[in-house]
Amino acid sequence: MAFANDTAMALESGVFLSNSELEPDTLTTLDELVDFFDRFGYTGVRPSGGDLEPVRAIRTPLRRLFLSSRDEAVPQINAILAEHRAMPQLARHGDTDWHIHAASDDRPLVERILVETAMAMIDVVREHETQRFSRCAMEDCEGVVLDLSRNRSRKYCTVTCTNRAAQAAFRARQAED
Numbered sequence: 641m642a643f644a645n646d647t648a649m650a651l652e653s654g655v656f657l658s659n660s661e662l663e664p665d666t667l668t669t670l671d672e673l674v675d676f677f678d679r680f681g682y683t684g685v686r687p688s689g690g691d692l693e694p695v696r697a698i699r700t701p702l703r704r705l706f707l708s709s710r711d712e713a714v715p716q717i718n719a720i721l722a723e724h725r726a727m728p729q730l731a732r733h734g735d736t737d738w739h740i741h742a743a744s745d746d747r748p749l750v751e752r753i754l755v756e757t758a759m760a761m762i763d764v765v766r767e768h769e770t771q772r773f774s775r776c777a778m779e780d781c782e783g784v785v786l787d788l789s790r791n792r793s794r795k796y797c798t799v800t801c802t803n804r805a806a807q808a809a810f811r812a813r814q815a816e817d
Contacts, residue, residue, distance in 0.1 A: 643763055646739035648788060650760035653680035655773075655786040657695070657753065658703040659797050662783055667696055673749075682752060683733055684745025694750040702757060706773045706784045710765055717765065720758040724751050728759065776801055 643651070657676065660667040667673060673687045673695060687695075705716045720726075726742035743755040764770055776783035776797040783797025796802040 643760075643769075643788070644739065646736070646756075647760040647763045649680060650756040651764070651786055651788075653682075654702050654753070654757040654760070655706060655784050655797075656680070658699050658706060659783045661696070661699040661703075662781065662797075667692075667699075677749065681734075681736070682749065683741075684747070684752065685749070687749050691749045694748065695753065698750055698754060703782075703784055705757070705761065706786070707775060708770070710768065710770045713761060713765055713770060717758045717761050720754050724755050726755045726759070778804060 653676070656679075657667070660672075660676075667676065670687065670689055670692055673692050676695075677687050701716075705713060708716065721742070724743060724747075728740050728742040730738050731741040732738050740759060741756075742759050743752045745752075747755075764772065772787050772792070774785045774787070774795075775781075776785055777795040778797075778801045781797060781801055783801065785794055785797050787794035796805060
């Protein structure tokens with residue numbers, strides 16, 4: 641299943657954010673939050689110092705949502721949408737054609753992230769695609785993997801974990817020889 645671009649971007653940003661709390665924590669400064677905002681194309685009010693801690697606080701709940709079964713995810717999604725009084729509307733801005741926004745651009749960043757992620761998860765649940773999320777295959781990593789590949793072969797949460805696995809496999813082959 642190929643998700644709409646805005647859905648895929650919301651899922652990718654949510655996974656990136658949830659994985660940012662793993663060691664080393666990569667969301668500790670306002671500059672890092674602004675980089676996240678820009679990287680994932682958020683619109684509206686730019687992050688300020690007051691946004692950092694609320695955004696940091698949603699990383700664990702996002703990880704829990706992404707690693708939930710389909711039936712476990714539904715009440716979490718509904719709770720986010722109800723709490724923030726999501727009101728889906730079509731929006732178009734910049735180079736992005738019509739897509740759905742369910743929180744207005746003047747809402748706090750943390751709310752926009754949660755609502756956009758919940759809206760994207762609606763598509764995941766409706767299409768029976770929760771298996772697109774898994775835990776990183778590295779034994780010492782708790783990262784979330786979002787596999788949007790056609791053959792569903794992604795096993796690691798980041799390039800770092802992929803490289804660590806390749807190095808470990810190389811060392812194992814060298815030890816056999």
